[in-house]
Amino acid sequence: MLDSLSAQLTKKGLTGFDPKSYPMRVIRERVLQRHPLLARWGGPIRGRAMGWADLMFRESEVILGTMLTLMSEDGVPSYPVYDSIIVPATKYKLARETLINNFRKQTGVVPTVKPEKDPEDWFDELIADRKYQFVYCFTPAPIKGATGSNGCPIAIT
Structure with a gap:
């Protein structure tokens, strides 16, 4: 497998990858520093062991809840793309707040949603x-x- 990875990196012009510099122990430590909840993965969280299907279901509930709220309460159409939605740029702030609220209801956690700036503000910056x-x-x-x-x-x- 490592030979295959090295061949792929070489093909892309990315040479010099040394797998010994990145042992799984070090990768695991760094991932858990950034995302400490993953240390409990497979064990009980709120009294129940959670798996990948639970996370996918919660994510789908957040997206569906956001879409339904936007359409039923505000008449805003949206289009789902994996773990995000596409909305008219003029409805960005509303959609962002709705997504945050639905995520909080499903998980009890307030997420970081990017971009934090309104598209009306960052379009000019991108063009500049x-x-x-x-x-x-x-x-x-x-x-x-x-x-x-x-x-x-x-x-x-």
Whole structure:
């Protein structure tokens, strides 16, 4: 496996990787320093052992709850992408707060949601720095005001 990794890194022009410099013991220690709750993984948390399926279910409940709240209470459409949602830029602040509230209800923890700035503020910064971000989506239906069409990438800058 390490030979395969070395071959892949060499192919990408990334040479000099020494697996002995990164033993699993060191990686584990550093990961647990950053995410101490993982030390309890597999053991009881709030009286119950949790696995990957529990985390995926909670994440889906957060996303679905956010989408349903946005649509039913505010009429804001959203589109899920894994562990995030796409909303109109003008509804960013509302969507961010709704996501934070749903996450807190599901987990009891207040998450860090990025970006913390409103897109209205950071678009100008990106353009000034000559940095551009594109989001490619395959849409099930036309999105009013966007470029592209069903099955074609939509560029949002």
